[in-house]
Amino acid sequence: MTDLGPVAWPPEPIRTERLVLRAPESRDRPAFVELLASPQVHTYLGGARPRDQIERETPGTPEQWPGSFVAELDGSMIGHVLLRRPARHRPAAMGKIDLGYLFLPRAWGHGYAAEACFAALDWLDNALPGEAVVLATQTANTASMRLAGKLGFVEVERFHAWDADQWLGLRPPRRP
Numbered sequence: 001m002t003d004l005g006p007v008a009w010p011p012e013p014i015r016t017e018r019l020v021l022r023a024p025e026s027r028d029r030p031a032f033v034e035l036l037a038s039p040q041v042h043t044y045l046g047g048a049r050p051r052d053q054i055e056r057e058t059p060g061t062p063e064q065w066p067g068s069f070v071a072e073l074d075g076s077m078i079g080h081v082l083l084r085r086p087a088r089h090r091p092a093a094m095g096k097i098d099l100g101y102l103f104l105p106r107a108w109g110h111g112y113a114a115e116a117c118f119a120a121l122d123w124l125d126n127a128l129p130g131e132a133v134v135l136a137t138q139t140a141n142t143a144s145m146r147l148a149g150k151l152g153f154v155e156v157e158r159f160h161a162w163d164a165d166q167w168l169g170l171r172p173p174r175r176p
């Protein structure tokens with residue numbers, strides 16, 4: 001992974017209508033373990049690793065890096081929004097910022113992921129104006145495909161990788 005760019009981190013917590021977006025803290029560890037170990041969350045992400053391995057490997061304070069946002073509802077973590085610039089990507093996405101999102105199944109179907117991702121993208125538009133954002137997801141991941149559309153991502157290409165059909169979307173650069 002390469003640097004997101006010259007952004008101030010951690011940011012002041014971002015408050016949306018129902019959520020708070022903030023950098024990860026040690027109190028989020030159980031939710032990170034739950035997210036990483038959930039077979040449901042990893043249905044379209046190549047499957048979850050065993051929980052005991054995740055328990056062993058997850059540090060006391062989850063890793064901090066610019067663009068890693070915890071989404072909190074009523075004081076508890078419900079999801080993780082990731083903005084990063086992967087060192088390797090599809091040629092059409094190389095060098096661009098990539099959006100990822102993982103929410104706990106109990107938080108699905110309430111619009112929380114959309115609310116959190118809109119807020120994270122707004123933060124990015126202010127912190128690094130003029131950046132295009134890409135997003136890759138399995139075409140079979142209908143919830144993720146719907147979310148990508150809501151967030152303004154448009155199809156760049158479909159491709160086959162990791163034994164599945166994949167979709168690459170792009171959100172054109174925006175100025176705040």
Ligand SMILES: CC(C)(COP(=O)(O)OP(=O)(O)OC[C@H]1O[C@@H](n2cnc3c(N)ncnc32)[C@H](O)[C@@H]1OP(=O)(O)O)[C@@H](O)C(=O)NCCC(=O)NCCS
Nearest residue numbers: 041101102103108109110111112113114136137143144147
């Ligand atoms: C992808 C993922 C984040 C989508 O979560 P989600 O809760 O379905 O997404 P949203 O926040 O957009 O919520 C959408 C649903 O909430 C419903 N909803 C309920 N109340 C709502 C409200 N107040 N505002 C907005 N939507 C609301 C919407 O109707 C919508 O349902 P629909 O899609 O059936 O029409 C979630 O499925 C997930 O974490 N999956 C596992 C990880 C993963 O695969 N990530 C993708 C890797 S790129």
